[in-house]
């Protein structure tokens with residue numbers, strides 16, 4: 466083989482190896498900007514982020530596409546895989562072990578312990594965490610509240626008074642979509658508000674059917690139904706980005722949603738604290754309902770291991786953590802950042818999470834507490850209850866208990882040592 470041909474071969478393999486195919490579900494304005502920030506940082510390392518974004522809030526579509534791509538031998542190099550589902554992929558040997566990177570970069574000390582544990586399967590680090598979202602967030606319109614002489618509600622009695630006043634003034638008190646995952650995201654927040662983090666976790670970790678008959682679960686369901694009267698009627702089914710745009714236009718006074726909504730409102734040009742503000746949802750002040758976004762590197766042949774490791778290193782670095790999370794609405798997964806660099810909502814999220822496991826509650830809908838089957842079954846029941854007023858709360862409790870009985874031993878209760 467001539468030197469020219471050898472050289473050409475080298476260039477082709479080298480440039481092919483410099484591209485990473487990244488599958489994720491970030492397609493809203495802020496999500497795109499946040500992903501571009503990551504892609505830009507990779508470019509500085511000489512790696513091209515080939516985007517394989519699958520639209521659909523909460524990754525409903527992306528997960529299905531990932532499965533079919535892996536099954537048909539077209540796995541991406543990097544995938545947004547989050548929560549306990551990492552166990553299944555890791556145990557099948559589909560994920561690249563990032564132990565050397567984790568060791569070199571001191572990840573186990575740098576990350577919050579819950580987050581370091583989240584990315585470990587059978588003692589190996591198999592994913593890189595990029596951001597910590599807080600789901601129990603209530604956004605409100607500060608100017609409107611001042612005009613109406615209202616204070617943001619700190620408990621449900623205040624919430625009811627504020628909502629009634631707003632409604633009398635002809636303002637829709639609460640933004641909401643009837644998309645199933647968005648309804649269930651509201652429900653898990655209300656569940657946390659009623660139970661507190663300890664019982665919330667007990668419900669999902671021990672999965673004892675009887676626990677789901679607790680009056681606190683009943684009250685959370687009742688609250689979900691009663692909040693409907695503060696929403697636009699009929700509750701429109703629309704993507705969360707659309708809800709964000711509508712809230713930004715002032716169509717509703719309050720909105721309960723994970724703090725990716727804050728990222729979106731910022732990207733839409735709104736100023737935090739002036740044009741929108743956030744507080745914890747009533748009854749959840751000291752608690753943190755979390756979802757951690759993580760990327761796993763798919764093992765496929767180890768041909769791109771160097772680039773995958775470089776990407777993992779870069780994503781977890783302090784400067785990129787700060788730049789990316791500011792846009793995404795989440796906060797860094799690291800304990801060694803200066804919280805003064807965060808805005809008021811972010812600081813509250815980061816500081817609350819820092820208080821440790823006792824205040825942390827894993828999101829059901831955003832894949833922190835169960836596997837896909839249990840998550841989907843819970844969402845379906847909550848959605849049905851929300852859309853059909855004939856379904857009694859006690860009936861839902863019975864169905865949730867049945868789900869626990871049927872799927873008790875599936876993932877979510879960690880099978881493997883972290």
Ligand code: GAL
Nearest residue numbers: 521522523524725756758831
């Ligand atoms: C969550 C995810 C966030 C955001 C949101 C809306 O599951 O953690 O990053 O994308 O869904 O799609």
